[in-house]
Amino acid sequence: MTLLNIKGLAIDVDRDGQTRRLVHDASFEVDRGETLAIVGESGSGKSLSALATMGLLAEGLSVSGGEILFDGRDIVQMDAQEVNDLRGNEIAMVFQEPMTSLNPVRSIEAQLTEGMRLKMGLNRRAAMARALELLNEVGISDPEERLRQYPHQLSGGMRQRVMIAIALSCEPKLILADEPTTALDVTIQAQILALTAKLCRDHDVGLVLITHNLGIVARYAQNVAVMYGGRVVEKASARDLYSGAKHPYTRGLLDSVPRLDLPRDTPLSPIPGAPPDPTEEISGCRFHPRCAKATEVCVTDIPQMRPAERHEVACWHPNLTAKTKTGAVA
Amino acid sequence: MTGNSQPLLQVENLHVNFDIRSGLLQRVSGKIRAVSGVSFEIEKGKAFGLVGESGCGKSTVARAVLNLVAPSSGTVRFDGQDTAQLDNRDTAAFRRKVQAVFQDPYSSLNPRMKAGQIIGEPIRVHNLLPPGEVAAEVARLLDICGLPARFATLYPHEMSGGQRQRIGIARALAMGPELIVCDEAVSALDVSIQAQIINLLEELQRELGLTYLFIGHDLSVVRHLCDDVAVMYLGRIVESAPSDALFSGPSHPYTQALIDAVPNPDPDAEANRIIEPLAGEVPSPANPPSGCVFHPRCPIATERCHSEIPLLEPVATEHSAACWNVRTAQKRFAGQSNQTVLQGAEK
Numbered sequence: 209m210t211l212l213n214i215k216g217l218a219i220d221v222d223r224d225g226q227t228r229r230l231v232h233d234a235s236f237e238v239d240r241g242e243t244l245a246i247v248g249e250s251g252s253g254k255s256l257s258a259l260a261t262m263g264l265l266a267e268g269l270s271v272s273g274g275e276i277l278f279d280g281r282d283i284v285q286m287d288a289q290e291v292n293d294l295r296g297n298e299i300a301m302v303f304q305e306p307m308t309s310l311n312p313v314r315s316i317e318a319q320l321t322e323g324m325r326l327k328m329g330l331n332r333r334a335a336m337a338r339a340l341e342l343l344n345e346v347g348i349s350d351p352e353e354r355l356r357q358y359p360h361q362l363s364g365g366m367r368q369r370v371m372i373a374i375a376l377s378c379e380p381k382l383i384l385a386d387e388p389t390t391a392l393d394v395t396i397q398a399q400i401l402a403l404t405a406k407l408c409r410d411h412d413v414g415l416v417l418i419t420h421n422l423g424i425v426a427r428y429a430q431n432v433a434v435m436y437g438g439r440v441v442e443k444a445s446a447r448d449l450y451s452g453a454k455h456p457y458t459r460g461l462l463d464s465v466p467r468l469d470l471p472r473d474t475p476l477s478p479i480p481g482a483p484p485d486p487t488e489e490i491s492g493c494r495f496h497p498r499c500a501k502a503t504e505v506c507v508t509d510i511p512q513m514r515p516a517e518r519h520e521v522a523c524w525h526p527n528l529t530a531k532t533k534t535g536a537v538a
Numbered sequence: 539m540t541g542n543s544q545p546l547l548q549v550e551n552l553h554v555n556f557d558i559r560s561g562l563l564q565r566v567s568g569k570i571r572a573v574s575g576v577s578f579e580i581e582k583g584k585a586f587g588l589v590g591e592s593g594c595g596k597s598t599v600a601r602a603v604l605n606l607v608a609p610s611s612g613t614v615r616f617d618g619q620d621t622a623q624l625d626n627r628d629t630a631a632f633r634r635k636v637q638a639v640f641q642d643p644y645s646s647l648n649p650r651m652k653a654g655q656i657i658g659e660p661i662r663v664h665n666l667l668p669p670g671e672v673a674a675e676v677a678r679l680l681d682i683c684g685l686p687a688r689f690a691t692l693y694p695h696e697m698s699g700g701q702r703q704r705i706g707i708a709r710a711l712a713m714g715p716e717l718i719v720c721d722e723a724v725s726a727l728d729v730s731i732q733a734q735i736i737n738l739l740e741e742l743q744r745e746l747g748l749t750y751l752f753i754g755h756d757l758s759v760v761r762h763l764c765d766d767v768a769v770m771y772l773g774r775i776v777e778s779a780p781s782d783a784l785f786s787g788p789s790h791p792y793t794q795a796l797i798d799a800v801p802n803p804d805p806d807a808e809a810n811r812i813i814e815p816l817a818g819e820v821p822s823p824a825n826p827p828s829g830c831v832f833h834p835r836c837p838i839a840t841e842r843c844h845s846e847i848p849l850l851e852p853v854a855t856e857h858s859a860a861c862w863n864v865r866t867a868q869k870r871f872a873g874q875s876n877q878t879v880l881q882g883a884e885k
Contacts (some may be wrong), residue, residue, distance in 0.1 A: 232694035249728035252700075363819050393591035394755065398799035398815040420729055423801035427808040446805040462803060466762035469802040470780055476762070478733030482698040 209280050211380055212261065213237040216529040218273035219256050219265065219485065219532040225241035228487040231256050233274070234440045235435045235513070240381060243408065243415040245429035245446070247461070251486040258384040261289035261416075262301050263291035278382070280526045297327040300372050302404075303457040310328065310359040316356035321373055327378045338512060339532045341374040346403060365396035382414045389424075401428055422465055426450055432456050437494035454519045454526040457495050493524065501525045544618055545579035547586075547603065552576045552596050552612035558824060570824045572598040574773040577595055580766075582716070583745065585750040586762030587781070589757060589796070593820050594734040594770040596753045600721045604753060605629075608828040615719070632662060635712035641722035643702035647694040653680070653705045654690030660712050679708040684738060700731035707738065711746070720754045736763060737843060752798050757800050761785050766856075769793045773848060774825055779857035787868065791836050792816075794871045812874060831848070831863065839867050 219231035231253040248254040276283040303309040321335035343351035346369040353477035381472040389397035408415045434442040442455040453459040481498040496506040558568035564830040573595040580586040588596040601607040640646040677687040683704040768778040777790040795816040817833040833843040
């Protein structure tokens with residue numbers, strides 16, 4: 209059974225008595241020991257999908273369709289208590305900004321042992337012992353000293369290590385990491401991502417890595433889902449995606465980033481326009497106003513996800529024998 | 539614009555210290571050496587990049603160049619003139635010729651002003667045009683920056699991040715500047731928008747002959763935009779070279795670690811890369827390590843690195859690095875299997 213299987217997820221927002229859809233018909237799956245990257249720009253719905261999985265949608269937001277099957281059980285149908293039992297225990301989350309997601313007035317010990325005491329029923333001593341082990345495992349020196357400290361006494365990289373220790377504390381099956389290193393310096397980013405990937409492998413944890421950085425995806429993920437304007441537009445293994453993106457948006461993203469592995473004067477081909485406001489109503493394919501290949505059908509009909517050359521792609525005009533800049537054939 | 543002419547910007551042995559004040563009386567109890575002995579030059583029409591991680595002093599250098607913070611010692615010369623010695627009239631001229639574009643266009647644009655006022659204000663303040671001609675100039679600047687004239691009537695909150703950054707650039711251009719200091723100017727933008735703004739900056743440089751000092755932490759962006767790049771660590775330049783040379787033959791272990799830390803969008807190549815992330819974190823500039831400031835994190839540090847500060851020495855034409863073990867570093871980097879990264883770059 210797939211560890212996490214999201215099918216046809218729809219998320220709505222209610223504002224001023226109006227209902228608008230923010231995430232449309234999103235599906236993806238991730239298994240234990242595997243890393244799925246969800247890639248997209250602001251407003252693509254990538255974070256909302258993760259928050260829905262955690263049962264953490266903010267007020268006014270709700271899941272209005274689809275299933276979130278975790279180990280075969282639908283999180284959408286669970287009551288608050290059941291979701292609470294899963295959260296932290298079987299599914300953990302690492303957020304972007306550890307300074308705002310750690311409680312500034314509680315010690316590291318309190319925050320790191322809380323989950324273990326509540327969810328695993330450990331007593332203080334056992335929880336402390338495991339907390340020390342965890343801090344060692346995430347590479348924090350002087351763990352005894354650190355446990356007594358407060359978040360402001362740690363650097364950004366340290367705080368993110370603590371977040372990872374908290375996420376791992378109850379031995380979850382799945383970790384959702386939402387832009388876990390975006391706020392960190394590149395050398396620290398490399399440390400944290402290498403650590404996360406190693407720990408997930410060692411503990412056979414499924415990892416959903418939400419990011420906008422295509423390089424990170426290439427280095428750490430096996431599978432990728434690309435989101436645009438609240439829809440999943442392309443899914444493939446990382447290898448297939450980079451060697452032959454089928455969706456014009458994916459292609460556009462790949463051609464937008466300057467790369468160290470290509471000659472310096474390689475021109476960038478940006479996608480014109482800007483990502484849409486998530487609540488904006490756009491007929492047909494949500495990418496059509498920015499798409500060079502758009503035709504009549506793209507304006508009127510919504511393309512569904514369809515298999516194409518080992519990818520799944522939601523496009524009326526996918527690039528079927530696409531070549532990359534480096535010349536590899538799909 | 540030949541190599542013999544005077545560089546537009548000359549920064550010489552720049553030091554910037556900030557006092558640490560503490561206690562009830564706010565006595566000076568220490569010093570943060572934000573910038574220690576930074577020197578570089580930018581020729582007219584060139585783009586110069588300063589890269590480094592947070593706290594390395596790159597933004598302080600930018601502020602010193604903009605004359606927003608006074609050097610503790612050393613000089614900043616613009617067009618041959620020491621910017622610390624400018625009188626009022628020269629200062630006004632300097633402010634026209636040197637403009638800045640900042641990272642977050644949302645906090646650097648006044649939310650209560652329409653784009654037209656934001657762009658027109660410097661023109662009015664400096665009396666560059668008769669009041670009747672300002673509107674037409676604003677429309678022209680918007681057009682140069684890829685926005686229709688109707689944007690003059692919009693407020694910043696009515697625009698997307700990319701559009702706001704275009705307004706920020708138009709405002710900088712309003713003064714007809716020679717040097718634009720871009721401090722993380724594209725860092726806050728979405729991937730697809732970032733490329734638009736990078737292309738716009740390049741186009742403007744070509745058409746208007748602008749000179750850029752580009753501050754950034756994203757190596758691939760800096761490499762793409764800049765002719766020359768200097769890498770900073772804890773207030774010092776540790777390596778400096780033309781872009782291609784720096785990225786194909788990095789000679790300082792820190793530069794090498796930075797390049798290693800950047801994943802490329804190519805899963806096959808990434809799978810074959812052997813990466814040892816740099817251990818540890820950037821030390822506090824209030825209490826920098828002895829000797830080479832990088833030695834506590836350096837994989838090849840030797841005895842000497844603990845005690846003696848290495849100076850920036852030439853390792854090739856126009857290429858210098860501040861490291862006691864440059865040869866070891868070069869050999870080590872060349873030996874790593876992540877040479878795949880560079881093959882593309884040398885094509």
